Amino acid sequence: MTEQSPVTSGAPPVQSEPAEGPDAITGWRRMHPITPALKGWRIVVAVVTIVVIQSDNLREAVDLRHGKAWLLVLGVLAVVALVGFAYSSLAWRVTRFAVTDEAVHLRTGVLFRQQRQARLDRLQAVDVVQPLLARLVGLSELKIETAGGDGSGVSLAFLREADAEVLRSELLALAAGLQRPTSVPTASAPISTDVPPAAAVAQAPAPAPFDAAPEREVYELPMGRLIVATLRSGAVPALVLAVAGIVVAVVASRDIGALFYMLPALFAGAAFVWNRVNQGANFRAAISPDGIRLRHGLTENRAQTVPPGRVQAIRLSQTPLWRRKDWWRVEINVAGYGQGSESQRDTVLHPVATRAEAMTALWLVLPDLGVEDPVALVDAALDSTGDDAGFTGAPRSARWVDPIGWRRHGFRVTERALVTRSGRFWRQVDVVPHERTQSLGIEQGVVQRKFGLASFVLHSTPGPVSPRVEHLGAAVAAALLDEQSARARTARATATPEQWMRAVGVPTGTADAPPEPST
């Protein structure tokens, strides 16, 4: 479906065929000249951090300041900074990128040259990131995520803010299967993304290759709610308890020393709160023809664009202290974002959603849940237990394996997706569209076998969502496995193509059908 090479289409040979050699690609561009200044600092900061961490004894450092040794330290720092900036400038000189109709090319490396080519139809997400320093000088980094695992994406740092945004629209339009307006002859009407597909109008050749897709804001997170929610999330009450315990211990033992053992925990807690607030601040979500657009960050600005069909799975989760407010955290699996601590800030669709917003977030990803009343379905998934509301729950015998949460284990299959629910106090609901199923499995331990139970597992791409339904009846789990693999197969056959604009019948110039003559 999506695999045939665009070169084989009926498009006239105006677009130069990208040959294999890098010399055939024209339009190599450099990053912004300030880049080395911004990147050089990272080396200095890294060295200083290592030195500070290594000299674990603070007194040692204080002693150094009394002697002449601090001059030496300053000198070493200056040399490090010089080397850092020199290396960054060298790296900047050899770094180039080019965008063709099929791929993004990036050449990097001073000693070890690297040429990376990322196919645009395999693009998973495009992020525009502005770290604090870059933001002050009006630069941003453009990140193109592909599904090749950690570090597989292409990072273009740094570009002028406006350039980065133009490039983003260009990449997304090309990835969607639209054709560059300038390279399209009059035979097929050039379409820019902000024109509704039905009303395709021929445009005069514009200097900008693609207009930015129009977007409509869907929700916004108030700062107050974010702070309250962060303070009510699991880690903070635990930290407060720990602090109270240590204070009691200090008072009881009349030894101030215990306070120092508390410091690492305090730092960790503060870092957690700061990260949550920093990443979730100014969180806004919008929808555009390019996909879901997420903007967030206090010090570091991130604008993520996840094209349609790139979200592999969705999770709504709630901690006990959020229950009364009915707040939910919405997270997604996107193949490009991978795993690890870094991905935590990328894979959040809504840090603190009310129930209505959670439903909106779900709708952003899956406009059609495949049921008549999606609101009732989501309500049921969030609240129901047992076999209520069309869900299939765990049988009574599961209470011997999981006495607390057994009623919440359950699933419901709709025409479009599998909805699983679990957790009595830490509630969780996962939704996986059938066509995004990677592989499936069932598992059974010794105890489960004794009670005729089995767990159903759905494997999704790396990310925060890993759906599984524990302790189903063994026969139910086996039947679900069988039916779900059949459903995934049929859903895949009709899934949206990776060049998503081709799904809505926009003449993209690369389609199989010859372009219609314009009027």
Next chain:
Amino acid sequence: MTSDAFPVSREPFDPSDVIWTPVSRKLIGARLTVAAIVLVPLLLVTGVIAVAAGEPWLWTLPAAVVLLGLWISWLVRRQVGAMAYAERADDLLVRRGIMLRSLVVVPYGRMQYVDVNAGPLARRFGIATVQLHTAAPATSAAINGLPPQEAARLRDRMASRGEARLAGL
């Protein structure tokens, strides 16, 4: 939809429409060799200690090692007996385990790449391992103990089927 609506199959890990191919029994030999490499020196050391010290209770150590060896050989036999795979029209089924049983269904269209591995010991026993990879790292679909020809056939078959079904994401 209650649980009654599902057809009750006799055994969840043994769907009725599937013909399982067991893995090669040579895998037992390979796994027992690995166990022997660890256990035989241990047996010798404990035996020598028991003889040298002359304390009768020290003989419990080599006895324990022997018991462990017997238990492992019984377990390995059963484990290898439980390993099987089945090729269906659109997906591959991999089954394993007795205590902790699992069954994985990997659609051909989801296969990203296939690995065939054979270590020195496995080569001596004439077996290889085929590992299927999807975009999900959790997919644990490895088939141990395949004869090399069968492994190569399976690999080629997977590759061609994956291609025919347009492996994407």
